[in-house]
Amino acid sequence: MRPVSVIGIAQLPVRKAYPDGLIEMGARVARAAIADAGLEKVDALYVGNMLADELQHQKHLAAFIADEAGLLGVEALSAGAASAAGAAALRLGYLAVASGDLDFAVVVGVEKMSEGAAIPALAKALDARREVPMGANMISRNADLMRSYMKLNKVPDDGFANFAVNAHINAHNNPNALFRKRVSARKARSSRIIVPPLRLFDSAPVCDGAAAVVLAPAERAPELTHHSARLLACSVSTDRFRVEDRADPLWLQAAEWSAQKAYESAELGPADIDFFELHDAFSIMAAMQLEAAGFAARGEGWKLAAEKKIYRRRGKIPIATMGGLKARGHPVGASALYQAVEIVLQLTGRAGKNQLRKPKVGMMQSVGGAGSTMLTHIFAAS
Numbered sequence: 001m002r003p004v005s006v007i008g009i010a011q012l013p014v015r016k017a018y019p020d021g022l023i024e025m026g027a028r029v030a031r032a033a034i035a036d037a038g039l040e041k042v043d044a045l046y047v048g049n050m051l052a053d054e055l056q057h058q059k060h061l062a063a064f065i066a067d068e069a070g071l072l073g074v075e076a077l078s079a080g081a082a083s084a085a086g087a088a089a090l091r092l093g094y095l096a097v098a099s100g101d102l103d104f105a106v107v108v109g110v111e112k113m114s115e116g117a118a119i120p121a122l123a124k125a126l127d128a129r130r131e132v133p134m135g136a137n138m139i140s141r142n143a144d145l146m147r148s149y150m151k152l153n154k155v156p157d158d159g160f161a162n163f164a165v166n167a168h169i170n171a172h173n174n175p176n177a178l179f180r181k182r183v184s185a186r187k188a189r190s191s192r193i194i195v196p197p198l199r200l201f202d203s204a205p206v207c208d209g210a211a212a213v214v215l216a217p218a219e220r221a222p223e224l225t226h227h228s229a230r231l232l233a234c235s236v237s238t239d240r241f242r243v244e245d246r247a248d249p250l251w252l253q254a255a256e257w258s259a260q261k262a263y264e265s266a267e268l269g270p271a272d273i274d275f276f277e278l279h280d281a282f283s284i285m286a287a288m289q290l291e292a293a294g295f296a297a298r299g300e301g302w303k304l305a306a307e308k309k310i311y312r313r314r315g316k317i318p319i320a321t322m323g324g325l326k327a328r329g330h331p332v333g334a335s336a337l338y339q340a341v342e343i344v345l346q347l348t349g350r351a352g353k354n355q356l357r358k359p360k361v362g363m364m365q366s367v368g369g370a371g372s373t374m375l376t377h378i379f380a381a382s
Contacts, residue, residue, distance in 0.1 A: 001098040005221040005228045005382060008037025008106075008214035009341045014178040014329030017114035018208040022049075022056050025210040026110035027068035033106055033212035038224045042214065043102035044075035046093045048086030048109040049333035054124070055116035065108060075102070081236075082125035083138075083281065085109070086336030087366035087375035090213070094234040094377075097215045109337030110210040118206045122332070125369040127242055138281075139203065141243060141370045143195035146284040149250050150197060153299040157197075160283040161188040162305040164201040164326055167280065170312060171323025173353035176338075178207050178329035202283040204330035211337035213344070221382060227348040232268070232361075233378040235261035241372045250299075252285075254374035255292035255365060262363070262376040263294075270294035273378075274359035275318040275346065277339040279367040280325045289365055290317070293376075312354060321346060321354055339364040340377065347381040 010032035062076035079088035086109030171177035237257035287301035
């Protein structure tokens with residue numbers, strides 16, 4: 001396997017609703033990322049999306065986006081891993097380039113959640129026979145986890161508030177974020193309860209967006225751009241599908257396995273990671289990923305937020321440095337590509353007012369379903 005670099009990036013500002021169509025949005029970021037890479041064409045296009053067949057009644061997205069983007073003749077495939085679909089598409093691109101089968105791949109994540117009932121559609125990432133008929137959805141599943149976690153670990157009512165505070169601080173300076181308004185801890189902890197104990201500010205919003213990256217052999221990167229980043233590791237692991245079937249429902253086993261595979265591949269460990277773009281669709285998932293990835297002891301992930309150790313300027317492990325899913329927005333199939341774009345911006349010194357101080361290594365994790373699929377990617381400055 002040969003080393004792989006990201007040589008081009010593109011993103012649309014996240015919005016509550018776009019007037020443009022899903023295919024047009026995907027094609028736009030594909031073309032923009034290819035242009036950013038200094039290329040006229042690529043060998044392949046991979047697409048991450050979760051809800052198009054439900055909300056837009058459209059399948060076969062990759063071929064459609066390739067056609068719209070003027071990429072006639074390229075390999076074009078879609079990836080599915082529920083809310084981790086974008087990360088799955090990124091893995092497809094990484095493996096294709098790393099194997100030497102092709103040289104240039106554009107990876108697109110795109111989602112229009114504004115067209116239709118997103119919450120019931122998202123619930124199809126759960127067991128359609130044994131969970132959904134009982135009224136379960138992604139909100140209720142995460143509320144169940146949060147309730148059990150808080151009871152077991154004696155988390156105070158305001159223990160998760162700083163996850164939202166940190167995300168909104170960083171989104172305030174991100175021109176592509178949906179929510180660019182700071183939020184106080186008081187407002188976060190007093191926000192409306194959706195499903196007890198999960199509050200409005202513990203949840204990422206329904207929204208539209210698209211982002212893309214171009215992958216290339218690392219040896220080719222210097223001749224094409226001065227703003228590349230290495231993709232050191234790409235891993236995926238799965239756990240029991242239903243939360244209640246897991247040996248320990250409050251431990252993201254797939255996240256631990258995926259992180260360990262990535263650490264081994266990159267020959268790094270948690271101490272080498274300068275920042276972590278985690279999948280903070282819900283505050284409880286952020287806390288549990290911090291534990292599973294090795295940044296906090298079991299049951300203490302929430303303390304990193306409560307003690308402000310996740311903050312960009314003084315944090316032990318900065319997270320959601322451009323707002324995260326919570327405040328930048330979570331157009332589910334596109335979220336991982338936004339994460340990848342933001343990591344490249346940080347590693348190449350282009351993160352604006354949110355720029356970390358000379359970061360060398362960034363990591364991202366993506367959650368499929370209620371933690372049944374976990375993907376981890378590690379990037380490094382070139």
